[in-house]
Amino acid sequence: TVHSVYPLALWLRAAFTTTAMVDYPTPANFMMNLPAYPVKEMCKIIDSFPVGADVVEKAFTAASLYYNYTGDQKCFEMEGGDDPHGLSGWGWQVKS
Numbered sequence: 594t595v596h597s598v599y600p601l602a603l604w605l606r607a608a609f610t611t612t613a614m615v616d617y618p619t620p621a622n623f624m625m626n627l628p629a630y631p632v633k634e635m636c637k638i639i640d641s642f643p644v645g646a647d648v649v650e651k652a653f654t655a656a657s658l659y660y661n662y663t664g665d666q667k668c669f670e671m672e673g674g675d676d677p678h679g680l681s682g683w684g685w686q687v688k689s
């Protein structure tokens with residue numbers, strides 16, 4: 594259902610808006626563990642994709658910097674099978 598696309602959109606938006614708010618010149622763990630200048634780091638991630646790469650994939654990978662900078666996340670909660678919102682919109686969005 595269209596409804597299930599929202600968790601992903603909110604998940605991505607939270608990563609970008611929060612990172613923009615905490616774009617400090619030094620590593621920080623005020624909100625999440627982040628490198629210095631996290632916005633620049635996110636741009637580097639996005640720029641490292643080949644031209645024409647999927648925009649959702651780019652956004653997802655950049656958002657992973659925010660959610661998984663420490664690299665210890667086994668899975669993102671958004672993807673949890675028990676999540677009442679589900680993530681069935683993800684596959685739908687990728688395919689369309």
Ligand SMILES: *[C@@H]1O[C@H](CO)[C@@H](O)[C@H](O)[C@H]1NC(C)=O
Pocket residue numbers: 657661663664665666667668669
């Ligand atoms: C988080 O980062 C680690 C290290 O790169 C990786 O092995 C793991 O799969 C990542 N977690 C998610 C949910 O992508």
